[in-house]
Amino acid sequence: MVFNEKIVDAGELKHIEGKIELYWIYTSGEAGDRFFKALKDEGKFLAAKCTCCGKTYFPPRIYCEYDFSETEFVEISGEGCVRAFAVATLDNNEESLKNPEIYAIIDMDGTDGCIIHLLGEMDAEDIRVGMKVKPVLKSKEEREGRITDILYFKPV
Amino acid sequence: MTRVAVVGAGYSGFNSNTPDLSWKELMYEAAVRAYEDAGVDPRKDVDAFVTCAEDFWEGFAIFDEFVPDQLGAVLKPTFTVDADFLYGIANAVMIIKSGLADIAVVEAHSKASDILTFGEVIKFAFDPIWLRPIGKAHPYYFAALEKSAYMTARGYSDDVFAKVVEKNKANGRLNSDAPYAGKVTADDVLRSEAVFYPIRKLEIAQRADGAIVFVLAREEIARELTDTPIWVSGVGWWSETSNYDTMSFTAAYARKSAEMAYKMAGITNPARQIDVAEVDDRFAFKEVQHIEALKLAKSNEIPELVEGGYFGRGGDLPVNVSGGSLSVGNLLEATGGQKALEVVLQLRGEAGRRQVDAEVGVAQAWRYIPTASGAVAVFSR
Numbered sequence A: 001m002v003f004n005e006k007i008v009d010a011g012e013l014k015h016i017e018g019k020i021e022l023y024w025i026y027t028s029g030e031a032g033d034r035f036f037k038a039l040k041d042e043g044k045f046l047a048a049k050c051t052c053c054g055k056t057y058f059p060p061r062i063y064c065e066y067d068f069s070e071t072e073f074v075e076i077s078g079e080g081c082v083r084a085f086a087v088a089t090l091d092n093n094e095e096s097l098k099n100p101e102i103y104a105i106i107d108m109d110g111t112d113g114c115i116i117h118l119l120g121e122m123d124a125e126d127i128r129v130g131m132k133v134k135p136v137l138k139s140k141e142e143r144e145g146r147i148t149d150i151l152y153f154k155p156v
Numbered sequence B: 001m002t003r004v005a006v007v008g009a010g011y012s013g014f015n016s017n018t019p020d021l022s023w024k025e026l027m028y029e030a031a032v033r034a035y036e037d038a039g040v041d042p043r044k045d046v047d048a049f050v051t052c053a054e055d056f057w058e059g060f061a062i063f064d065e066f067v068p069d070q071l072g073a074v075l076k077p078t079f080t081v082d083a084d085f086l087y088g089i090a091n092a093v094m095i096i097k098s099g100l101a102d103i104a105v106v107e108a109h110s111k112a113s114d115i116l117t118f119g120e121v122i123k124f125a126f127d128p129i130w131l132r133p134i135g136k137a138h139p140y141y142f143a144a145l146e147k148s149a150y151m152t153a154r155g156y157s158d159d160v161f162a163k164v165v166e167k168n169k170a171n172g173r174l175n176s177d178a179p180y181a182g183k184v185t186a187d188d189v190l191r192s193e194a195v196f197y198p199i200r201k202l203e204i205a206q207r208a209d210g211a212i213v214f215v216l217a218r219e220e221i222a223r224e225l226t227d228t229p230i231w232v233s234g235v236g237w238w239s240e241t242s243n244y245d246t247m248s249f250t251a252a253y254a255r256k257s258a259e260m261a262y263k264m265a266g267i268t269n270p271a272r273q274i275d276v277a278e279v280d281d282r283f284a285f286k287e288v289q290h291i292e293a294l295k296l297a298k299s300n301e302i303p304e305l306v307e308g309g310y311f312g313r314g315g316d317l318p319v320n321v322s323g324g325s326l327s328v329g330n331l332l333e334a335t336g337g338q339k340a341l342e343v344v345l346q347l348r349g350e351a352g353r354r355q356v357d358a359e360v361g362v363a364q365a366w367r368y369i370p371t372a373s374g375a376v377a378v379f380s381r
Helices: A027-042 B023-038 B085-097 B118-125 B139-156 B159-172 B186-191 B217-224 B251-267 B282-291 B297-307 B325-329 B334-346
Strands: A045-050 A071-078 A080-090 A096-108 A114-119 A132-137 A150-155 B004-015 B046-052 B079-080 B104-110 B209-218 B230-239 B276-278 B360-366 B371-380
Touching: A027 A045, A027 A071, A080 A114, A080 B139, A096 B139, A132 B004, B004 B085, B004 B217, B004 B334, B023 B104, B023 B209, B046 B085, B046 B334, B079 B085, B085 B104, B085 B209, B085 B230, B085 B334, B085 B360, B085 B371, B104 B334, B118 B159, B139 B282, B159 B186, B159 B282, B159 B297, B159 B325, B209 B217, B209 B334, B230 B251, B230 B334, B251 B282, B251 B360, B251 B371, B276 B334, B282 B297, B282 B360, B325 B334, B334 B360
Parallel strands: A114 A150, B046 B079, B046 B104, B276 B360
Antiparallel strands: A045 A071, A080 A096, A080 A132, A096 A114, A132 A150, B004 B209, B004 B230, B104 B209, B230 B371, B360 B371
């Protein structure tokens, strides 16, 4: 029937709108817990170094994904270099953002890893691959132990 | 061990939207055409069914439970792979080679036009602790970051990606099922709005609806069913990591899955042995990445080859003759299905005015933002 009796009158087409309302708690795990506590309470950054190969992970995690062996936490500065950046002008619904957002992949000093986060206090035209940036945190009172405690990274 | 062939292919679509059919009816249309093409009755002849879907694209949970009826698969072995169509092909090949089935069916579809919050669904694939809460932008920004990293790593200018869009949109003009085909020059691309700089609007494949069904069979049965079996001579799949800090951003997932498929297919020099390729181009830079990863050309030669038409319809190694996803649209988990379909049509000599001369073809798909995973299938005449 679908082959020879197509609906051609758009006014007859039916659909039902639906939504899925979903809520979770996302546990940050041992590595996340240590990282976010250090960030919130002391404004410090932690990475995780593989006890076997020495590769230093950022974001930190409790195992090395190459050796499948354990890691130990090491403190890092939180500063890094811009490896790549993007200037986004549209929001989740593909509508214009009030202010374009600049995202960057930032290679974190003292680690083999990186963070994806926002850049701030600079114009898109001034960003260069390789430029040195440092994190700007919320005030200690405002910090919640979340990745958004880092507001953005700005030029050193 | 038996060889496995595609003995039937059917599809429905591809369109920017399909308000008259439900997603199940789309699947039914594609299935009816595939069974007609193969000359099989799903109720009697097919031993196993593999569907490819992701619950969040569908808008309901436990997708596999919604399947059997519209494929003629009731009271038959079925399962769903939460991945692209090409992963389904790999599974069907394994089922047949292992002797569990003589004839197996693979399906994937997209009813992207039903998704009202596409950006939000992709954001659900972002790490909820480390990445999802950052910023308010559409997740396309993640692809823009990857393009930025890739361009810097390879020293490519934007011209090469703009040229890819021009080529694919032009190819699509000979494909009546390519709703986003058009007359677009590289300059038009470079002048289009930099919505996610360095990605411009025309470098992004827009969403499309459609369904693809393949019927696969072991060699003896394939030869009985058709004079033009298309052999699945190699399959491969590979995941890098789910962590952005250890992703290559140079499509290592595609390189490794291609190596796996090429090894199985006995291909040692893909640049010479592959005649036609359909690769994931849901962002223009992805085509370039994937051409490199599939070893269809050396990375430092790609810009010149793209510029010179080497990968064009009349070129030495046509890539995305169908128009690619930039013309056909983003078919979600059916993306690799559309690519495999084009390769099969080309190898059968059924590609109409866009027919190229080909004995061996490769299809490749990526699992989209924010993944570093994908699959490859090699087909031969």
